[in-house]
Amino acid sequence: xxxxxxxxxxxxxxxxxxxxxxxxxxxxxxxxxxxxxxxxxxxxxxxxxxxxxxxxxxxxxxxxxxxxxxxxxxxxxxxxxxxxxxxxxxxxxxxxxxxxxxxxxxxxxxxxxxxxxxxxxxxxxxxxxxxxxxxxxxxxxxxxxxxxxxxxxxxxxxxxxxxxxxxxxxxxxx
Amino acid sequence: xxxxxxxxxxxxxxxxxxxxxxxxxxxxxxxxxxxxxxxxxxxxxxxxxxxxxxxxxxxxxxxxxxxxxxxxxxxxxxxxxxxxxxxxxxxxxxxxxxxxxxxxxxxxxxxxxxxxxxxxxxxxxxxxxxxxxxxxxxxxxxxxxxxxxxxxxxxxxxxxxxxxxxxxxxxxxxxxxxxxxxxxxxxxxxxxxxxxxxxxxx
Numbered sequence: 067x068x069x070x071x072x073x074x075x076x077x078x079x080x081x082x083x084x085x086x087x088x089x090x091x092x093x094x095x096x097x098x099x100x101x102x103x104x105x106x107x108x109x110x111x112x113x114x115x116x117x118x119x120x121x122x123x124x125x126x127x128x129x130x131x132x133x134x135x136x137x138x139x140x141x142x143x144x145x146x147x148x149x150x151x152x153x154x155x156x157x158x159x160x161x162x163x164x165x166x167x168x169x170x171x172x173x174x175x176x177x178x179x180x181x182x183x184x185x186x187x188x189x190x191x192x193x194x195x196x197x198x199x200x201x202x203x204x205x206x207x208x209x210x211x212x213x214x215x216x217x218x219x220x221x222x223x224x225x226x227x228x229x230x231x232x233x234x235x236x237x238x239x240x
Numbered sequence: 241x242x243x244x245x246x247x248x249x250x251x252x253x254x255x256x257x258x259x260x261x262x263x264x265x266x267x268x269x270x271x272x273x274x275x276x277x278x279x280x281x282x283x284x285x286x287x288x289x290x291x292x293x294x295x296x297x298x299x300x301x302x303x304x305x306x307x308x309x310x311x312x313x314x315x316x317x318x319x320x321x322x323x324x325x326x327x328x329x330x331x332x333x334x335x336x337x338x339x340x341x342x343x344x345x346x347x348x349x350x351x352x353x354x355x356x357x358x359x360x361x362x363x364x365x366x367x368x369x370x371x372x373x374x375x376x377x378x379x380x381x382x383x384x385x386x387x388x389x390x391x392x393x394x395x396x397x398x399x400x401x402x403x404x405x406x407x408x409x410x411x412x413x414x415x416x417x418x419x420x421x422x423x424x425x426x427x428x429x430x431x432x433x434x435x436x437x438x439x440x441x442x
Binding site: 103104105106107108109110111112115116117118119120121122123124125126129130141146167169171172174176179216218223224225226227228229230231232233234235236237238239240 | 267268269270271272273274275276277278279280281282283284285286287288289290291292342344345402403404406
């Protein structure tokens with residue numbers, strides 16, 4: 067028996083089997099396992115252990131004159147919020163900006179820094195200088211990719227120097 | 241924003257930490273667990289503030305104000321009758337000059353000097369009136385003027401707050417009229433009548 071006949075025979079047998087099966091009332095159930103463990107994933111800036119930095123340089127002529135200073139590059143925010151379809155959860159993205167920026171002897175409140183959103187998935191806003199500022203909530207399950215551009219208000223005359231500070235973003239299922 | 245499909249594959253080449261429940265701190269974090277779980281990620285900020293010293297006496301821009309006194313003959317040389325300016329300044333009140341200083345560079349000193357070569361204001365024939373005849377008062381004790389002098393070395397120091405000096409004031413000039421001098425017009429920029437104030441961060 068050559069290969070052609072083998073193929074014909076196989077098709078015939080399959081047809082017969084399907085015909086016989088279709089003539090019966092059979093329920094077909096696909097078992098797709100519900101994920102058993104909720105999951106959150108948050109990436110801010112570059113992926114990996116490096117902490118990204120938002121830089122502002124205030125031109126001498128503009129110091130404290132209220133002309134806002136926009137950071138040179140935007141920051142990527144990537145989030146995955148996943149929970150069981152049968153038990154949906156709400157993911158909360160919050161920011162802790164309670165420790166002001168400092169140059170070692172003088173401080174600059176995070177309330178002077180705001181942001182705009184490329185896509186609006188994380189709404190634009192201004193840091194409130196508290197330990198828990200809710201930025202946005204998401205129902206599970208969702209994936210978010212957005213970019214934020216930060217802006218320094220530049221409304222103050224501050225002691226000269228380089229001010230550094232850190233904001234902690236937290237994605238949580240409460 | 242994309243809805244996840246039932247089966248979700250997450251590429252996790254970056255740092256991934258599983259905690260049940262718990263919290264992780266890195267810049268790319270995955271957490272799994274039941275109940276309260278949270279993923280914490282840092283973002284740093286840096287703002288470079290340059291050193292600045294802005295000092296203005298009188299009109300902004302390149303304008304140099306001129307204060308003019310016309311002592312009346314009846315009280316000439318009577319120190320009980322100092323003479324207010326008849327014109328000059330930038331506030332609308334003759335003899336009043338607005339002053340502003342802004343600095344984030346630490347202690348500031350204002351020094352007065354003049355172009356009289358240490359001799360005071362001269363008239364056309366070379367008579368002199370010393371700068372000590374011109375008094376200056378400020379409406380803001382945190383921004384006092386240096387006392388004018390022929391030698392032009394007196395100083396004043398605006399009040400500093402931390403490293404910041406941010407003050408506004410109005411300085412009012414008066415001719416003290418303590419002596420009688422030869423008649424004539426003294427001063428102007430051509431005959432030693434120009435005062436220069438210099439603010440510096442020693």
